Amino acid sequence: MNRKQKLSTICVQGGWKPKNGEPRVLPIYQSTTFKYETSEQMARLFDLEESGYFYTRLQNPTNDAVASKIAELEGGVAAMLTSSGQAANFYACFNICEAGDHIVSATSIYGGTYNLLSVTFKKFGIECTFVDQEASEEEISKAFRPNTKLLFGEMLSNPGVMVLDVEKFARIAHNHGVPLIVDNTFATPINCRPFEWGADIVTHSTTKYMDGHATCVGGCIVDSGNFDWEAYADKYPGLCLPDESYHGLVYTKAFGKMAYITKATSQLMRDLGAIQSPENAFLLNLGLETLHLRMPRHCQNALRVAEWLESNEKVAWVSYPGLKNDKCHELAEKYLPNGSCGVLSFGLKGGRDVAIRFMDKLKLVAIVTHVADARTSILHPASHTHRQLSDEQLKEAGIAPDLMRLSVGIEDIDDIIADIKQALE
Numbered sequence: 203m204n205r206k207q208k209l210s211t212i213c214v215q216g217g218w219k220p221k222n223g224e225p226r227v228l229p230i231y232q233s234t235t236f237k238y239e240t241s242e243q244m245a246r247l248f249d250l251e252e253s254g255y256f257y258t259r260l261q262n263p264t265n266d267a268v269a270s271k272i273a274e275l276e277g278g279v280a281a282m283l284t285s286s287g288q289a290a291n292f293y294a295c296f297n298i299c300e301a302g303d304h305i306v307s308a309t310s311i312y313g314g315t316y317n318l319l320s321v322t323f324k325k326f327g328i329e330c331t332f333v334d335q336e337a338s339e340e341e342i343s344k345a346f347r348p349n350t351k352l353l354f355g356e357m358l359s360n361p362g363v364m365v366l367d368v369e370k371f372a373r374i375a376h377n378h379g380v381p382l383i384v385d386n387t388f389a390t391p392i393n394c395r396p397f398e399w400g401a402d403i404v405t406h407s408t409t410k411y412m413d414g415h416a417t418c419v420g421g422c423i424v425d426s427g428n429f430d431w432e433a434y435a436d437k438y439p440g441l442c443l444p445d446e447s448y449h450g451l452v453y454t455k456a457f458g459k460m461a462y463i464t465k466a467t468s469q470l471m472r473d474l475g476a477i478q479s480p481e482n483a484f485l486l487n488l489g490l491e492t493l494h495l496r497m498p499r500h501c502q503n504a505l506r507v508a509e510w511l512e513s514n515e516k517v518a519w520v521s522y523p524g525l526k527n528d529k530c531h532e533l534a535e536k537y538l539p540n541g542s543c544g545v546l547s548f549g550l551k552g553g554r555d556v557a558i559r560f561m562d563k564l565k566l567v568a569i570v571t572h573v574a575d576a577r578t579s580i581l582h583p584a585s586h587t588h589r590q591l592s593d594e595q596l597k598e599a600g601i602a603p604d605l606m607r608l609s610v611g612i613e614d615i616d617d618i619i620a621d622i623k624q625a626l627e
């Protein structure tokens with residue numbers, strides 16, 4: 203991939219490029235509107251004949267600077283910020299799907315996204331078939347239909363931390379003439395850039411490591427600019443045929459490699475409006491400035507905790523791609539050679555009851571729903587997010603009753619392990 207600067211430099215200085223006399227630090231453009239001298243100038247903006255700011259629901263300079271930093275980090279041509287990760291995945295799919303269309307998705311994905319694809323999209327007339335991401339190409343290919351518009355997967359699944367075989371998924375998608383959309387939330391571009399392995403669109407819940415301090419819910423969509431929509435023009439009329447709501451403008455003709463993200467901004471954001479506030483974008487940018495320092499520490503700490511747990515006799519099992527005997531270790535070595543993320547899962551001998559007693563004894567490690575921020579935290583799905591289910595139903599949902607999801611932070615490793623040790627004792 204042709205990058206001008208290294209990732210660390212982009213984290214710190216990407217996006218906002220101040221001109222002579224302008225603020226060194228990205229300013230918060232806390233303004234809904236932007237002023238023009240003539241009515242004619244404003245009219246050209248509304249017709250997408252010129253680019254410029256007029257209303258923050260469509261574009262805002264603070265948000266654009268942060269989106270462009272994330273696009274640079276992922277090696278894409280353009281990006282758009284959204285109000286949340288949920289909104290990012292919704293827009294990323296809905297930008298190229300409509301009633302009567304079909305999606306193929308990996309099963310091992312975030313619960314909120316699973317719900318979006320399986321329940322909410324169905325109400326829009328869009329169906330989704332879920333596939334086991336570890337199945338063969340032939341098996342996964344059987345899920346495709348003539349009206350399938352995209353393939354979806356998570357680089358590192360939440361909460362199972364399974365590694366996606368992106369090259370395999372990209373091959374399957376492209377063999378069927380559809381783009382691959384990859385949610386890269388847990389890996390972040392510091393540990394993996396899915397575009398380098400054939401993904402076409404990348405999404406993020408910036409709420410997690412990108413913000414990294416658990417202050418702002420947010421999301422982002424990045425376009426690689428690589429998918430040839432025109433080659434499948436009949437499949438993607440929204441991009442390749444005239445848009446009635448812009449006097450017959452054709453996105454692929456007018457914007458080339460930027461067609462997908464321009465349509466997402468000028469049509470979906472215009473009509474649905476889930477923008478990120480400029481103030482949240484400012485805070486997200488502060489998080490991004492240290493992403494390259496935090497990710498290695500998250501991974502280093504998580505591996506140490508995973509190894510420590512694995513060697514403890516009270517621990518029944520540990521799942522973390524960094525462990526040599528983990529089922530995803532080989533894929534992790536290929537796609538995430540510098541580390542995966544700070545999230546791991548494990549179970550204690552004695553099951554559900556022991557897990558609850560263990561968690562209540564933790565002091566430094568907090569019980570919270572959030573994952574992937576600077577502070578170490580833990581969640582027990584059987585007692586929290588999935589507490590209505592019996593042990594039998596939990597198994598069917600693929601969640602062991604004793605499974606605890608540990609999100610390892612960037613505190614001193616000795617203190618994290620000491621807390622887990624005292625709680626186990």
Ligand SMILES: *Cc1c(COP(=O)(O)O)cnc(C)c1O
Nearest residue numbers: 286287288312360387407409420
């Ligand atoms: C949290 C999460 C989401 C949803 O993001 P929100 O910002 O909470 O809306 C989507 N995908 C993954 C992988 C996540 O971890």
